[in-house]
Amino acid sequence: MMTIPFFLLTFILFFSAAAAAAASASKHGSSQDLIRSSCIHASYPSLCLRTLSSYSGPANTPCELAQAAVKVSLSCAQKVSNYLTTSVTGKSKRERVALNDCVEQISESVDELSKTLGELKHLRGETFEFQMSNAQTWVSAALTNEDTCLDGFEGVDGKVKSDVKRKITTVAKVTSNALYMINRLDESRGRHRLNP
Template sequence: MLATKTNTEYIKIACDATMYPKLCYHSLTIYANKIKTNPKELATTALNITLKATKSTSRMMIKMSKIPGLMPKEAVEAMTDCIEVINDSVDELQQSIEEMGDIKSSNFGVIMSDIQTWVSAALTDEDTCMDGLKGKPMNTNVKTMLRRHVVKVSHLTSNALALVNTYASTNPASP
């Protein structure tokens, strides 16, 4: 029990440094026994959670875009563009997770720089998606649901980037 308490306290303190600390804490505490007090595991877990949510959002958007008559043609085109950039985000997050597994002390700085770039690009893609949907004629309920999903993914990505940045600043001798 003490180890679990220490682990969750570690997550809380780490999440306090993110833009969305409540979301960070609630998404990561269920993995406290896996994360322990390891900053690399914390960042990797945050990336995995973000990837899962981003994939789910992409699948939901693809399904919605195929429902006949749900959106006007202009909105479907915006949704198609949004799906494309969200899928780019998925690719960037997957690449980041793969690279986290390949970090060695000899290549730490270079790999972390790449990961920070990819996660930042994923965040930009999500913002691009939201910008593309603005002002498009769309059912209010559909637009609200899309916005809620993309904003959540964007917040998770922002938190993951903050935790990656924290890990990058540690530059451990043996990650």
């Protein structure tokens, strides 16, 4: 008599664990499918796939995916901002001016990406279009700041320029991908409104 309940308990626990693992794998698989299908048309598809596939948070819906893309961009911009303020010094006056301007531009990008993330986390049906417009405007402004930073190094040569250019270019690429995901979210919401 004692073996039957123990056997049943073992059986139930085994299949519960197997079902939970299968559900988790299925959810992870659907998340990866969404990432793949979304990244394929992004500005930088391979970078999009690489950064979002390794993203540790949820990315199971277009909204979560847009938030994930903005978080990747924000994290990258914060790292570059920290690098520019702590690890780089310009040798010439021209380099120092360009660096100072760049630090300011990237700091503004960080602020704009933070505001975008806040907006995406609190989307509401009645204000969706207004919020999406804000998000698109802020991410576009962040991209402009990144371009402006690079423009400041026109006429400057050397290691500082190449280091800054490499890092800023990466930030600009992930920011461009984030803008794509936001636009995609806006379009998918528009399609759902037209075809309920």
